Amino acid sequence: MLEALKKEVFDANIELVNKGLVIYTWGNVSGIDRESGLFVIKPSGVDYDTMKPDDMVVVDLEGNVVEGHYKPSSDTPTHIVLYKEYPEIGGVVHTHSDWATTFAQAGIDIPAFGTTHADYFYGDIPCARELTEAEVHGEYEKETGNVIVETLKQRNIKPLDIPAILVKNHGPFAWGKSPANAVYNAVVLDKVAQLAYNTMTLKPNTERVNSYLLDKHYMRKHGPNAYYGQGSK
Amino acid sequence: MLEALKKEVFDANIELVNKGLVIYTWGNVSGIDRESGLFVIKPSGVDYDTMKPDDMVVVDLEGNVVEGHYKPSSDTPTHIVLYKEYPEIGGVVHTHSDWATTFAQAGIDIPAFGTTHADYFYGDIPCARELTEAEVHGEYEKETGNVIVETLKQRNIKPLDIPAILVKNHGPFAWGKSPANAVYNAVVLDKVAQLAYNTMTLKPNTERVNSYLLDKHYMRKHGPNAYYGQGSK
Amino acid sequence: MLEALKKEVFDANIELVNKGLVIYTWGNVSGIDRESGLFVIKPSGVDYDTMKPDDMVVVDLEGNVVEGHYKPSSDTPTHIVLYKEYPEIGGVVHTHSDWATTFAQAGIDIPAFGTTHADYFYGDIPCARELTEAEVHGEYEKETGNVIVETLKQRNIKPLDIPAILVKNHGPFAWGKSPANAVYNAVVLDKVAQLAYNTMTLKPNTERVNSYLLDKHYMRKHGPNAYYGQGSK
Amino acid sequence: MLEALKKEVFDANIELVNKGLVIYTWGNVSGIDRESGLFVIKPSGVDYDTMKPDDMVVVDLEGNVVEGHYKPSSDTPTHIVLYKEYPEIGGVVHTHSDWATTFAQAGIDIPAFGTTHADYFYGDIPCARELTEAEVHGEYEKETGNVIVETLKQRNIKPLDIPAILVKNHGPFAWGKSPANAVYNAVVLDKVAQLAYNTMTLKPNTERVNSYLLDKHYMRKHGPNAYYGQGSK
Numbered sequence: 001m002l003e004a005l006k007k008e009v010f011d012a013n014i015e016l017v018n019k020g021l022v023i024y025t026w027g028n029v030s031g032i033d034r035e036s037g038l039f040v041i042k043p044s045g046v047d048y049d050t051m052k053p054d055d056m057v058v059v060d061l062e063g064n065v066v067e068g069h070y071k072p073s074s075d076t077p078t079h080i081v082l083y084k085e086y087p088e089i090g091g092v093v094h095t096h097s098d099w100a101t102t103f104a105q106a107g108i109d110i111p112a113f114g115t116t117h118a119d120y121f122y123g124d125i126p127c128a129r130e131l132t133e134a135e136v137h138g139e140y141e142k143e144t145g146n147v148i149v150e151t152l153k154q155r156n157i158k159p160l161d162i163p164a165i166l167v168k169n170h171g172p173f174a175w176g177k178s179p180a181n182a183v184y185n186a187v188v189l190d191k192v193a194q195l196a197y198n199t200m201t202l203k204p205n206t207e208r209v210n211s212y213l214l215d216k217h218y219m220r221k222h223g224p225n226a227y228y229g230q231g232s233k
Numbered sequence: 234m235l236e237a238l239k240k241e242v243f244d245a246n247i248e249l250v251n252k253g254l255v256i257y258t259w260g261n262v263s264g265i266d267r268e269s270g271l272f273v274i275k276p277s278g279v280d281y282d283t284m285k286p287d288d289m290v291v292v293d294l295e296g297n298v299v300e301g302h303y304k305p306s307s308d309t310p311t312h313i314v315l316y317k318e319y320p321e322i323g324g325v326v327h328t329h330s331d332w333a334t335t336f337a338q339a340g341i342d343i344p345a346f347g348t349t350h351a352d353y354f355y356g357d358i359p360c361a362r363e364l365t366e367a368e369v370h371g372e373y374e375k376e377t378g379n380v381i382v383e384t385l386k387q388r389n390i391k392p393l394d395i396p397a398i399l400v401k402n403h404g405p406f407a408w409g410k411s412p413a414n415a416v417y418n419a420v421v422l423d424k425v426a427q428l429a430y431n432t433m434t435l436k437p438n439t440e441r442v443n444s445y446l447l448d449k450h451y452m453r454k455h456g457p458n459a460y461y462g463q464g465s466k
Numbered sequence: 467m468l469e470a471l472k473k474e475v476f477d478a479n480i481e482l483v484n485k486g487l488v489i490y491t492w493g494n495v496s497g498i499d500r501e502s503g504l505f506v507i508k509p510s511g512v513d514y515d516t517m518k519p520d521d522m523v524v525v526d527l528e529g530n531v532v533e534g535h536y537k538p539s540s541d542t543p544t545h546i547v548l549y550k551e552y553p554e555i556g557g558v559v560h561t562h563s564d565w566a567t568t569f570a571q572a573g574i575d576i577p578a579f580g581t582t583h584a585d586y587f588y589g590d591i592p593c594a595r596e597l598t599e600a601e602v603h604g605e606y607e608k609e610t611g612n613v614i615v616e617t618l619k620q621r622n623i624k625p626l627d628i629p630a631i632l633v634k635n636h637g638p639f640a641w642g643k644s645p646a647n648a649v650y651n652a653v654v655l656d657k658v659a660q661l662a663y664n665t666m667t668l669k670p671n672t673e674r675v676n677s678y679l680l681d682k683h684y685m686r687k688h689g690p691n692a693y694y695g696q697g698s699k
Numbered sequence: 700m701l702e703a704l705k706k707e708v709f710d711a712n713i714e715l716v717n718k719g720l721v722i723y724t725w726g727n728v729s730g731i732d733r734e735s736g737l738f739v740i741k742p743s744g745v746d747y748d749t750m751k752p753d754d755m756v757v758v759d760l761e762g763n764v765v766e767g768h769y770k771p772s773s774d775t776p777t778h779i780v781l782y783k784e785y786p787e788i789g790g791v792v793h794t795h796s797d798w799a800t801t802f803a804q805a806g807i808d809i810p811a812f813g814t815t816h817a818d819y820f821y822g823d824i825p826c827a828r829e830l831t832e833a834e835v836h837g838e839y840e841k842e843t844g845n846v847i848v849e850t851l852k853q854r855n856i857k858p859l860d861i862p863a864i865l866v867k868n869h870g871p872f873a874w875g876k877s878p879a880n881a882v883y884n885a886v887v888l889d890k891v892a893q894l895a896y897n898t899m900t901l902k903p904n905t906e907r908v909n910s911y912l913l914d915k916h917y918m919r920k921h922g923p924n925a926y927y928g929q930g931s932k
Contacts, residue, residue, distance in 0.1 A: 023657065024650070025695075026582075045695030074686065074694045096582045102664035105579040106672050113338040114402040116259075116329045133678045140682060169580040169675040184257070191256065197668055198335035202430055206339050209402040212366045216373060220307065228307045229258075229278030346804040347868040349725075349795045417723070424722065431801035435896055439805050442868040445832045449839060453773065461773045462724075462744030489890065490883070491928075492815075511928030540919065540927045562815045568897035571812040572905050599911045606915060635813040635908040663901055 001067055002040055002058055005031050009040045009091075010053035012179035016095060017048050019187050024048075027095040028073040031179035032083050034090070037061055039083060043070030074141065081145025082175060086159045089175045091182035099193035100164075100172035100186075103127060107168045110189075110196050111208050117192045118209060118217035120163070120185065125192070126151050127166040148173060161218075164189040234300055235273055235291055238264050242273045242324075243286040245412035249328060250281050252420050257281075260328040261306040264412035265316050267323070270294055272316060276303030307374065314378025315408060319392045322408045324415035332426035333397075333405035333419075336360060340401045343422075343429050344441050350425045351442060351450035353396075353418065358425070359384050360399040381406060394451075397422040467533055468506055468524055471497050471645075475506045475557075476519035478645035482561060483514050485653050490514075493561040494539040497645035498549050500556070503527055505549060509536030540607065547611025548641060552625045555641045557648035565659035566630075566638035566652075569593060573634045576655075576662050577674050583658045584675060584683035586629070586651065591658070592617050593632040614639060627684075630655040700766055701739055701757055704730050708739045708790075709752035711878035715794060716747050718886050723747075726794040727772040730878035731782050733789070736760055738782060742769030773840065780844025781874060785858045788874045790881035798892035799863075799871035799885075802826060806867045809888075809895050810907050816891045817908060817916035819862075819884065824891070825850050826865040847872060860917075863888040 012029040016022045025048065030041035040056045057068030061080055065072060073079075079092045095101075103110050103125075110125040112118060128151040135143035148165050151157075163185045164174040174189055176182035199206050221228045245262040249255045258281065263274035273289045290301030294313055298305060306312075312325045328334075336343050336358075343358040345351060361384040368376035381398050384390075396418045397407035407422055409415035432439050454461045478495040482488045491514065496507035506522045523534030527546055531538060539545075545558045561567075569576050569591075576591040578584060594617040601609035614631050617623075629651045630640035640655055642648035665672050687694045711728040715721045724747065729740035739755045756767030760779055764771060772778075778791045794800075802809050802824075809824040811817060827850040834842035847864050850856075862884045863873035873888055875881035898905050920927045 023653065043696070071696055098660065098664070101580065101582060101661055102668055105661060105665040105675075106669040108669060114334065114404070116334060116404065130676065131679065133676075136678050136682050140686075169679055171580070171582065187256070195331065195334055195338060197664065198331070198430065199338040201434055201667055202335055203339040203341060209338075210363065210366075212369050213364065213402055216369050220373075230276070230304055347800065347870070349800060349870065420722070427797065428800055428804060431797070431896065432804040434900055435801055436805040436807060442804075443829065443832075445835050446830065446868055449835050453839075463742070463770055489886065509929070537929055564894065564897070567813065567815060567894055568901055571894060571898040571908075572902040574902060596909065597912065599909075602911050602915050606919075635912055637813070637815065663897065667900055 002033055002036075002038065003053075005033055005040045006056040006058075007053045009042070009056050009179050010051070012091065012093070012183045013042050013051070014048065015180070015183050016093070016186070019183070021095045021097040021186060021190060022048075027093070028075055029091065029093045029179050029183060030073075030076075030079045031091045031182075032089075034087070038066055039079065041072045041076055041079060043068070044073050046070060075144075077139065077141035078145040078148075078173065081142060081149060082159075082173070085145075085149045086175070088160055088177075089163075089182075090177045091175060091179035093174045093179075093182045093186045094171065095174075095186055095190075096171040097186065097190040097193075099190050099197055100166060102197060103193055104166040104171050105169060110166070110193050111200075112214055113196055113199050113206060114209050115213065115217040116195060118214045119221050120188045121192065122161040122218045122222075123157070123214065124208075125162060125164055125166065125189065126155055126157070127168055130168045144170070161222075235266055235269075235271065236286075238266055238273045239289040239291075240286045242275070242289050242412050243284070245324065245326070245416045246275050246284070247281065248413070248416050249326070249419070252416070254328045254330040254419060254423060255281075260326070261308055262324065262326045262412050262416060263306075263309075263312045264324045264415075265322075267320070271299055272312065274305045274309055274312060276301070277306050279303060308377075310372065310374035311378040311381075311406065314375060314382060315392075315406070318378075318382050319408070321393055321410075322396075322415075323410045324408060324412035326407045326412075326415045326419045327404065328407075328419055328423075329404040330419065330423040332423045332430055333399060335430060336426055337399040337404050338402060343399070343426050344433075345447055346429055346432050346439060347442050348446065348450040349428060351447045352454050353421045354425065355394040355451045355455075356390070356447070357441075358395060358397055358399065358422065359388055359390070360401055363401045377403070394455075468499055468502075468504065469519075471499055471506045472522040472524075473519045475508070475522050475645050476517070478557065478559070478649045479508050479517070480514065481646070481649050482559070482652070485649070487561045487563040487652060487656060488514075493559070494541055495557065495559045495645050495649060496539075496542075496545045497557045497648075498555075500553070504532055505545065507538045507542055507545060509534070510539050512536060541610075543605065543607035544611040544614070544639065547608060547615060548625075548639070551611075551615050552641070554626055554643075555629075555648075556643045557641060557645035559640045559645075559648045559652045560637065561640075561652055561656075562637040563652065563656040563659075565656050565663055566632060568663060569659055570632040570637050571635060576632070576659050577666075578680055579662055579665050579672060580675050581679065581683040582661060584680045585687050586654045587658065588627040588684045588688075589623070589680065590674075591628060591630055591632065591655065592621055592623070593634055596634045610636070627688075701732055701735075701737065702752075704732055704739045705755040705757075706752045708741070708755050708878050709750070711790065711792070711882045712741050712750070713747065714879070714882045715792070715885070718882070720794045720796040720885060720889060721747075726792070727774055728790065728792045728878050728882060729772075729775075729778045730790045730881075731788075733786070737765055738778065740771045740775055740778060742767070743772050745769060774843075776838065776840035777844040777847070777872065780841060780848060781858075781872070784844075784848050785874070787859055787876075788862075788881075789876045790874060790878035792873045792878075792881045792885045793870065794873075794885055794889075795870040796885065796889040796892075798889050798896055799865060801896060802892055803865040803870050804868060809865070809892050810899075811913055812895055812898050812905060813908050814912065814916040815894060817913045818920050819887045820891065821860040821917045821921075822856070822913070823907075824861060824863055824865065824888065825854055825856070826867055829867045843869070860921075
């Protein structure tokens, strides 16, 4: 079942490795079929070198494995929270990519310093608060999803306007319209984090890009009058 | 038409990827045929993996597409300003390369710290001022070209003496005698920016290279009595 | 003799190169056969490009070469101390990998800043004290092993809970259940050190991950109720 | 003539590219035949991609081209000074490698922070003084060699004990017993400079490795009782 989506999710997981965002088994991508309400996710701790599309696990939104010979990623409950809350997203990614994880460990937002950032993220990329001891001891991975949703709500962020977040002392989650798009956003997130690190270590107290340039770049790619690309966005 | 130039511009765009200066569709190179007054530029938002020489777009200096099945790069008006102002340049490049973008985001010039810099850039590489709100809301990409020209004029810089500039909160533009030469300069720009970043973070307040060593190195490669290379410069 | 272990140790040495942890001959891996009390180690100063499984040297725990046409690694006495002290380890690695060596040169522990660290190391990764002049002038490589054991004891660390250490002004040692597992830990060590460097230069005085999140992540992979992976841990 | 040496020098130049120490034509290696007093050096500004062993240039110690269809490297006079002063060296390298050039631009020595450094360089790697205006306007490349010799003399350094130096605001020179050994030292130099940069930015005011550990590591590889490697050093 869902063979095409399995292939998409498999390819998206492999792309994480090819882009240098994960080593060993450190990451996971999922993709959802909104019609059936089922999603496909990487199995837990299976080596990327030997993994096949058929090893992907099909899960429903209550967390039941519907098909698959492996256990799904241990982060599956986080993906579920995001899919349930945001019908507009079709893929979710988690990594420990170098530069995004650096900001997650430092516990600070990635400031919007320029157009590279603004082309994809409409403002600072937030770092969610630390989970409480009760949350960690409870349904940890589900609470991770909850704190992501809490943060986006508090800041009035629509998920596709800033399609990534940092979880404090942990790492980034990214999402998108599809598994491939979510991985694309995860790659851009890490590049944007790297540029921000460089900028802040080169010149502490650098000011953010002004709001009219932020608007201009985000809108020229994503607004109703977008004119970047060939119009098939 | 202009098949040889299309191939040159295509190759120069691919070279950007090979040298690690761009990911995805983040960059563009153009080259001009001064005789016909037409230039060839990368299409907007087309994937480098599938792009062919024939996908390059031919544009005149008023911005009209003369030939091509794609829309030209959204930065086309910036290229036009540079070609109109500087008849001595034959190629223009825009990237978001890591180290040059770092300086653009910090909003500071790249100081000339050594002979690696002086071999190609005859002095600090300027960071142009922030565009005003009116400029961004108006013909944004054209105004980007205008602020580049304004900066070079204010600083009395001949474009081939310092063949690159940073646009604040955006990224670098570079140019050269040909598309390949412009890409070469974009690669050197990023290397020189990396060395400057390293130098400034290792030892803040490092002094610039003295003027006689700057002169010596620039002139031994580019002056009337240049003696570097095999004389076919 | 021990042909399978020789192949394992050889592969683990080559993996060090493939993962970018060593250049030239800068590193060594060994693996032990607990039944016979013999271990297999890389020869000293032999080029990785031409090295073959058969070039591995078999040594006993008194340091006598039992088989091999080459001298064993000059760090052999350090490996012996670790194998003697810790029956639970099956492989030992020494490298001068970039980020771990940075902390060793700075003489500071690698603080546990996040879950990437906690997934593999149950607390800060210690930097052992400087060796005394007498220790360096005496049986230097053996004393290096002794100072590692001394440090783990002082800090009440079980070797598989934090399977790596830094030796001041020198570099890292890592270990594991097998040669391959030791190399895995050496790779993770360097990645975790890189993230810590980035975090500390981005935001000095960053606080460590809190203890309940450290516990959670270490235990979800390594505790009695581990639920990461496919259960064949 | 000197066909074997030409091949050696050619291979050493290519190795510079393979190790990531140079881009484009930014570097040169030479090797000397002490019997004939002739040395072989890379031609000036010739592309590494198309260069052949036969393109190497044979030069005598007065700087006369004895054989070759190209002009020799513009840095040839620097190589000559070193070969004349130090009969024990057989190869010389110049690069603008990232980390060594960073220290050259900052104008500071590379401090000996650990055993990685001590294994190859018996103390801090010096940064030579700035050349005077008269020296730059005179025989610049020869004066570059003179300031290297002046620095080693002032500091009582035997060239094979610290086989590299930084020239202020310029970049590194390295040397060795052969062209291949000189390149090896240039690679280690850059790695050691990178580790020193990391150490100094992670913990400013880090102290140097103590002298007895420096002695131990240098001597275990290079002293009369060296015991690293297979004895064919």
